[in-house]
Amino acid sequence: MRTITTRLALGALLLVCTKSAFAGPRLDGVIGDHAVIQRSQPVVLTGVAAAGETVMITLAGHSATAKAARDGRFEATLPALPAGGPYDLTIAAPSGAAVLRDILVGDVFLCSGQSNMELAVEDGQTLFPDAHPAVDDKLRLLTIPKVSAAAPVARFAEQPRWAVSGPTTAPAFSAACFYMVQALRRTAGVPIGAIHSSWGGSRISAWMSDTALRQADMADAADLLALYARDPAVANRKASTIWEGWWRAGSGDAAGREPWQPDAALDWRPVPAMTNFETWGVPALADYNGMIWYQRTVELTAEQARGAATVVLGTIDDADRTWVNGIGVGGGSLASQSRVYALPAGTLKAGRNVITVNDDDVYAYGGMTGPADTMRLSFADGSSVGIGTEWRYAVAKRLAGAAPRVPWDDINGAGTLYNAMIAPLGATKLAGIAWYQGESDTGIPGYDKRMTALIADWRHRFGTPATGFGIVQLANYGGPAIAPGESGWGSVRDAQRRVAAADAHAGIAVALDIGDALDIHPGEKHEVGQRLARVMRAAVYGEAIAPSGPAIADARRGADGGVTLRFTGVTGALHPRGSNQAIGFELCGAAIGSCRYAAGRVAGAEVTLPGDGQPVTRVRYAWADAPVTNLADDAPLPVGTFEIPVKP
Numbered sequence: 001m002r003t004i005t006t007r008l009a010l011g012a013l014l015l016v017c018t019k020s021a022f023a024g025p026r027l028d029g030v031i032g033d034h035a036v037i038q039r040s041q042p043v044v045l046t047g048v049a050a051a052g053e054t055v056m057i058t059l060a061g062h063s064a065t066a067k068a069a070r071d072g073r074f075e076a077t078l079p080a081l082p083a084g085g086p087y088d089l090t091i092a093a094p095s096g097a098a099v100l101r102d103i104l105v106g107d108v109f110l111c112s113g114q115s116n117m118e119l120a121v122e123d124g125q126t127l128f129p130d131a132h133p134a135v136d137d138k139l140r141l142l143t144i145p146k147v148s149a150a151a152p153v154a155r156f157a158e159q160p161r162w163a164v165s166g167p168t169t170a171p172a173f174s175a176a177c178f179y180m181v182q183a184l185r186r187t188a189g190v191p192i193g194a195i196h197s198s199w200g201g202s203r204i205s206a207w208m209s210d211t212a213l214r215q216a217d218m219a220d221a222a223d224l225l226a227l228y229a230r231d232p233a234v235a236n237r238k239a240s241t242i243w244e245g246w247w248r249a250g251s252g253d254a255a256g257r258e259p260w261q262p263d264a265a266l267d268w269r270p271v272p273a274m275t276n277f278e279t280w281g282v283p284a285l286a287d288y289n290g291m292i293w294y295q296r297t298v299e300l301t302a303e304q305a306r307g308a309a310t311v312v313l314g315t316i317d318d319a320d321r322t323w324v325n326g327i328g329v330g331g332g333s334l335a336s337q338s339r340v341y342a343l344p345a346g347t348l349k350a351g352r353n354v355i356t357v358n359d360d361d362v363y364a365y366g367g368m369t370g371p372a373d374t375m376r377l378s379f380a381d382g383s384s385v386g387i388g389t390e391w392r393y394a395v396a397k398r399l400a401g402a403a404p405r406v407p408w409d410d411i412n413g414a415g416t417l418y419n420a421m422i423a424p425l426g427a428t429k430l431a432g433i434a435w436y437q438g439e440s441d442t443g444i445p446g447y448d449k450r451m452t453a454l455i456a457d458w459r460h461r462f463g464t465p466a467t468g469f470g471i472v473q474l475a476n477y478g479g480p481a482i483a484p485g486e487s488g489w490g491s492v493r494d495a496q497r498r499v500a501a502a503d504a505h506a507g508i509a510v511a512l513d514i515g516d517a518l519d520i521h522p523g524e525k526h527e528v529g530q531r532l533a534r535v536m537r538a539a540v541y542g543e544a545i546a547p548s549g550p551a552i553a554d555a556r557r558g559a560d561g562g563v564t565l566r567f568t569g570v571t572g573a574l575h576p577r578g579s580n581q582a583i584g585f586e587l588c589g590a591a592i593g594s595c596r597y598a599a600g601r602v603a604g605a606e607v608t609l610p611g612d613g614q615p616v617t618r619v620r621y622a623w624a625d626a627p628v629t630n631l632a633d634d635a636p637l638p639v640g641t642f643e644i645p646v647k648p
Contacts, residue, residue, distance in 0.1 A: 024096020025049035025074070028155055029426040031089065033101050034162035036140045036193025038108045038429035041464075043078040046427055050095040059089045059103065068093075075427075081105045083190040104140065106191030107184075107540070108430050110462065111177030112207060112422070113437030114411075115200030115521055116472070121178050122171035125523040130182060135166035139185050141173045144197035148410040149420035150229045152209070156424045162193070174198065176436055176472065179529020184536055195428075197421045201318070201333075201363075202411040203440045204450045207418050212457035216449040221414035225407040232408075233344065239406045240328020243321050250399035259293050259396065260323040262354035266293060266394035274370035274388060276317065277361075284395070291396035291403075294357040294368055296387055298377060302350040307380030309348055311355065311387075313339040314370040319360040319405065319412070325353055333360075333405055333412045338374065345380075355387065358396065360403050362440075363520065402443045412440065425462065432468035432540045433458060434532050438496060439474060439520060442488030448495040455503065468539030469506040470532045470547075471496050473640045475515025475522050478625030484586045484595035490623040493641035500548065507535030507547030510640035517626040531637070549637025550574060550605075555619045555646045561611025563587065563619055563646055570605040572634025584629035585609055586620040595620060602631070618645050 027047040037043055037059075049055050049068040056065045057076050066076035085104035091097065111117055121131055142162045163169040170178055174196040181194040199206075205218060213222040228235035247258060259266055272280045277292060311329070313322065319333035322341060325348070330341035355377075359366060372388025407414035433455075441447050451471070459467045473493045481487075493512075500506040509531035516522040531549075538547035546569030553566045567574060576582040582600035587609060589595075596614070600607040609619065622629045622641040632638045 024098060025055045025068075025091050025093045027091060028424070029428045030142055030160055030162070030195065031100060031103075032159065032162055034103075034140050034164055035100070035142075036104045036106050036108050036162070036191055037081070038431060039083045039105045039190065040080050041429045042080050044075065044427035044429075045078065046073070046075045047091075048072040049074055049093050053093045053095055055091065055093045057089065057091050060084070060087045060105065085191065104138065104191035104193070106138070106193065107188060107432070108193040108195065108428065109177070109181055109184075109432045109434060109536070110195045110197065110425075110430050110458075111174055111180070111434045111436075112196075113198045113435050113472075114202045114440055115198075116439070116475070117174055117176055117196070117198040117434075117436035118200050119175050119521055119525060120172050121175045121525075123523075124175045124525040128526065130179060130526060132167060133165060133170050133182065135164060136185060137164055138191040139165035139181060140191070140193045141165050141169055141178070142193065142195050143173065144195065144421050146199050147420045148206075148413070148416040150225060150408050150416065152419045152423040154424065154426070175525035176528045176532065177434060179526045180434055180470075180532040180536065183530055183533035187533075187537060188541060195425070198436075199411050199417055199421070201440055202417055202437065203405070203444070204437055204447065204454060205414045206409075206411055206416050207422060207437075208415055208450065208454050209418050209423070209457050210415060212453040213414055215456070216453040217446065218414055218450070221407040225414055225416075228406075228408045233342070235408070236330055236406075237328060239331065239404075240321070240323070243331070243404050244328065246404050247399070250401070251397060259394070260356045260358070261326050262352075262356075264293075264295070264356070268295065268392040268394050271368075271391040271393050274314065274368055274372040274375070274391075276365040276369060277367040277393070278365055288395075289361050289363065289366070290398060292359045292361065292367065293394045293396050294359060294391050295393075296355045296391045298353045298355065298385065298387060300348055300350060300353055303381070304379050304383070304385075305348040305350045305353070306345075308345045309343040309380065310378045311341050311343060312374060312376050312378070313341070313357065314368060314372070314375045314388075315339070316357065316359055316368050317366050318362050319403070321358045321360075321403075323356045325349065331406055332409060334410045337410070422458075428462055430462045430467055432470065432536045433462075434470045434472075434536075436472040436528070438492040439477075442492050447492050448499050451495065451499045455499070455506065466505050468536050469503065470509055470535035470539070471500055471506065472509045472511055472528055472532065473497060475511035476517055476626040477515055477520045477522075478517060480517065480626055480628065481624035484597060484620075484623070486592065487624050489625040490620070490627075490641050493622070494643050497551075497640060497642055501551065505539045507539055508551075508640060509535060510549060510638050512622055512627065512629060512640055513632070513638045515626070546571065548640075549635055550631075550633050550639045552621070552639070552642045552644050555644045557616065557646050557648055558608070558611070561613065561616070563609045563611075563616060565600075565607045565609070565619065565644075567605045567607070567639070570633045571637070573604050574602050574607065574631055574633050574639070576600070576602050577630040577632060579630060582607055582631045584622045584627055584631070586623060587612060587614070587616045588618045588620055589615040590617045595623070600631070607631070616646055618643060
């Protein structure tokens with residue numbers, strides 16, 4: 001009788017749907033044709049409809065109704081469903097109706113991070129069968145378009161579309177994510193949906209909500225982003241002040257003597273062309289990564305200098321900070337985006353005006369790349385002058401640490417990608433989350449705090465406290481180490497390890513052995529996916545396996561001054577590959593620069609490092625950007641980067 005009543009009510013709503021001017025109710029999030037809905041959790045559906053109207057939603061034999069508020073918002077909840085489908089989801093109201101078809105109920109995974117998560121199946125290694133999959137109707141894929149926002153948005157500007165996995169859809173999807181869910185389909189026995197939301201070059205802070213930022217000691221960035229949403233000009237001036245303070249603190253330059261001042265006395269040289277500086281034929285810049293100062297002088301009449309103006313600088317690779325007559329006017333870090341900055345009245349003056357740009361090239365190619373014919377200074381009266389030639393440059397002194405980025409920066413900001421690419425997921429529920437990011441955070445302290453805050457926040461929004469979280473520990477990249485030293489990549493890897501070790505529902509996918517020292521985007525993503533799937537098999541599906549493989553447990557000092565390391569999560573035993581000794585270990589004292597290499601003797605799940613007569617307070621392993629190591633278990637899974645204190 002209840003089913004008949006529901007059908008009658010739905011029929012009545014459908015009959016009147018054409019009488020309203022409203023386009024009909026719409027759902028938030030990513031529920032659409034071919035979608036996968038998370039099993040075993042209440043299905044919370046939110047959306048917009050005509051104010052005051054009743055909305056009815058039906059799925060898998062269950063119905064729920066909700067009344068739209070004055071602003072048109074509504075929320076309805078269906079009971080938790082077991083794995084199954086396909087189903088049709090019907091949403092109807094007096095203003096209209098829609099049917100979403102081919103809906104499955106199973107497990108939903110979110111994959112996020114930067115370029116190594118973004119790298120597609122077709123762009124990685126593909127000479128194996130899994131890279132050319134047959135159609136799997138129970139595996140669905142969805143990619144979130146890349147966009148940023150200064151404040152959280154409720155709906156995607158461009159609604160993402162689900163696709164059935166197969167030879168025409170998998171190649172363009174995230175490789176690490178695809179191989180993870182492909183492997184899980186073989187073991188989980190339920191439909192699986194994969195949501196991919198990543199952006200190359202992004203810092204973790206860009207993926208954090210306001211709540212998470214404040215939990216990670218980034219309240220200042222959150223406040224500055226809120227200021228930008230209210231008053232961009234004031235926020236830009238404050239951001240310039242922050243950057244300038246960072247430069248003075250690191251360089252020792254006195255106020256008024258900095259390189260952005262109009263009369264800065266640097267080793268200025270003519271810019272050969274508005275192209276990547278690596279192509280100029282200057283040997284010192286052929287493989288240079290670091291900062292370059294650019295400067296250009298413009299002579300203006302009193303009429304031109306009167307009133308507000310706009311400066312167009314073209315594209316700048318990677319990040320810039322720009323001044324006009326020593327006044328900060330803007331900055332950004334999206335290499336493909338032309339820099340356009342507003343100049344308030346009073347910035348320009350009659351006679352000599354000086355534009356100064358700091359270009360911070362952090363990876364691969366860098367420089368001001370124009371095109372030169374687009375670079376202009378435009379005035380209030382509609383006239384303009386070209387500024388694409390007659391620039392000069394000087395190599396900047398190197399400062400410790402990473403330069404500050406504005407919090408509204410697309411990929412290096414604070415909350416900008418969360419606001420536009422995560423927040424619109426709304427009430428979507430997840431079984432697990434895979435994370436491959438960290439390259440852009442090397443050299444920035446506090447990664448462990450940021451990672452911990454992000455995990456807690458995303459679990460709260462999209463799952464439960466037990467939602468599985470898999471973290472890819474950064475692969476090896478960069479020049480080989482010939483002596484112990486500090487490593488930003490090593491620090492991030494260890495932070496990733498510590499965060500996972502402290503979380504009963506998280507795990508690490510070690511990638512040290514499958515990276516490419518010459519390519520920051522290694523093509524081997526199949527094994528990354530297998531290792532992420534192993535994390536999920538343990539954290540989500542409860543398999544009795546070590547999620548991360550061999551993990552350091554403790555380090556104890558021996559009577560001879562040596563150290564014995566004990567590992568957990570070992571399958572079988574540990575083995576040094578290609579040698580009778582394990583390499584990559586360092587014995588360290590308390591001081592920076594006190595580490596020295598030590599060879600290890602391996603027995604079962606322990607490694608012993610002989611003493612060398614010097615103080616030992618901590619042990620490091622694989623502590624380099626591109627470390628050379630050889631220790632793995634019978635799985636076979638490698639030991640990842642770690643630093644651990646030595647116990648008495």
